[in-house]
Every structure is written in C-alpha cells, then in structure tokens.
Amino acid sequence: SAVISQKPSRDICQRGTSLTIQCQVDSQVTMMFWYRQQPGQSLTLIATANQGSEATYESGFVIDKFPISRPNLTFSTLTVSNMSPEDSSIYLCSVEIGTGAYEQYFGPGTRLTVT
C-alpha cells in the first residue's frame, strides 16, 4: 500500500474562484487518478494523471474546468476552476501501486463547499 495525503482537507470557497488540491504519495507511482464524490453519491472518475503526459479526462469533464498537473511520480494537483455550488463535493486522488497490480489506494479526500 501507500500513504497518500491531500491538501487541503476541506475548504469553503466563493463561487467564481478556483481551488487547487494537492495529492502527495510516499512512493513513486505511475498511475494517479482524480475522483469526485458528490453529496450522497458514489465516486466518479474525473481523469487519469500520468507523469510526463497530459491528463486523460472522462466524459463530462474538461481540462478548462479541472486542470491537472503531474510534475513527478509522487505528486499531482487538481484545480477546480470558476467554481459554482454544483462543484461542492469530496475530491479524492488515488494511485495504483505496482505495475499490473491493478489496485487503487485512495487519499483521505478534500471536502469542498462552494457558497
């Protein structure tokens, strides 16, 4: 497994602003993922973030709204841009440990409230 941390753990933001969420892993990983968990809902994959290449976004998510950086094998950021109340969610990063292990381990999440 891995130790995954996220910053901030929670935030309250005003609509129209942007928030950058950081995800740090204690070991080098190839695959990192960003998920959104809306209130009372399940997890939805936003994008896959690979080091050295652009993130791959799932249907319904675009780079202008959710820009992602992956500068190295232990760190990634997700920015939620031009926020609206509908962006209020828990945002989680996850990593795959080991090539071909096909297991994802999750960070503690960032609880975002947009007012």
Place this chain on the structure above:
Amino acid sequence: AQSVTQPDIHITVSEGASLELRCNYSYGATPYLFWYVQSPGQGLQLLLKYFSGDTLVQGIKGFEAEFKRSQSSFNLRKPSVHWSDAAEYFCAVGASDSWGKFQFGAGTQVVVTP
C-alpha cells in the same frame, strides 16, 4: 462498458449478527472486482479484490466475498459484525480493456445497532 449495481442503499444490522452486502456487475469478459469501505470523514480503504482463481476471496477485517459468474455477483459477507463496521461500502469493477478506470456502485450504508 462495465457497470455495477448495489441494490441496497441502507442496511441496519445488530452487533454480532452476520452481514451480506450485494453487488451485481455488468461486463462482457471477466471483470476485476473490488470492495472498498469508507468510514465517516475517511478515504476509501480496500477490503478485498477478485481477479481470477478461487472464487471465494478473503479480505481484511474479517470480510470475505464470493464471485459468482452465473449470477454476475460479488457479494460481501462478514459472519459477525462489530460496531466499528458501521460505514459505507462500495463495490467497484474494473476491466482489462479500460485499465485503471473503475466503475463504482452507489454504495451501501451500514448501520450497526447495539
């Protein structure tokens, strides 16, 4: 594309009683199946996984799950629940042709009563 259904949104169980959470999946080939648990204010913790082989898999915290291809199911069980098992449980399915893209079920909220 794969999909997963958890028919039970909410389950209440007495401490010491057995627990079974249902999960049904839809996928053309052999899926990769997972159960995660999310305690209040916590991230997701992997309980167990099934890739191939023995259809009864053991996980952490005394949980087990059984893969039944004929029923497209991967139900989670625990013989005797503890108060600390109160949490939300998510079934997830992955596929070899969409590496890393997990589809999560809606989740089952488990409440444990004394």
